[in-house]
Amino acid sequence: VCFQVTRGEPTTSSRAKIKFVTDTVFLNEYQNSPILEQCSVVIVDEAQERTIDTDIVLGLMKECLRKRKDLKLIVMFATLDTRLFYDYFASNFTCEILEVDGTTYPIEDIYLNVDDENYVQAAVTKAIEIHQNEEVGDILVFLTDQDEIDLALDALNKKLKNDSSFISLPLHEELSEEETAQLFEKLPDKRKIIFSTDIAESSITIDGIKYVIDSGMIKEKLWDGQRKIQVLNIGQITKNSVQRRRGTAGIISSGKVRKIIFKC
DSSP states (O other): OEEEOTTSOOBOOTTOOOEEEOHHHHHHHHHHOTTOTTOSEEEEOOGGGOOHHHHHHHHHHHHHHHHOTTOEEEEOOSSSOHHHHHHHHHTTSOOOOOOOOOOOOOEEEEEEEEOGGGHHHHHHHHHHHHHHHSOSOEEEEEOSSHHHHHHHHHHHHHHTTTOOSEEEEEESTTOOHHHHHHTTOOOTTSEEEEEEOGGGGTTOOOTTEEEEEEOOEEEEEEEETTTTEEEEEEEEOOHHHHHHHHHTTSSSSOEEEEEEEEOO
């Protein structure tokens, strides 16, 4: 087994039979080998994220499958319109749908009405309220990027500077291995308060989350048709993202989700 990510050196050997890569690395490999002769099966995981690169991968795979009758494609997702993807591929190929049911626990939805420019502060305030008033359980807060996470951590730590019963942690793509490992440490005497980007929707699962605060916002790459470039835009999340974030509160026990709703 080997892997390769965009910024790292490949960890591979001639004996490797399974290779984990990012969608960007896969697209680079596809440019060098449009029929993917080195592969017998391609698995696209977390397809529900519907990034530009993931959609391009699926489109290229459809072209590749026309040329390689022996190649197999498996598309995996947690919350997505199954029929949409089935129809996209079934018009040209034989497809099957396999559904795997998972255990979920009851989740209570609570809506918070705030001004849109104040959603970071509103999330911090609600995290403190939960920590001081709710029963044991870790808190996961969804924000848009590392800058917002740093601001939220600073505000939280200042307001709870005399409280030793919690640990505040960031979760985003720039963390080191050591920083990421902290998220999974068992801390029976402390509550974890985690501020995360959308990476916690599906890419990482953290045991112990009982409370989720969803800002309803995301920073994502969009295509600017006028300027012909990709741009970073902060906007509201999709219905699929709402459900994925909600689901992080009901993995190991019942949970509560605070959803921030903007005032009109």
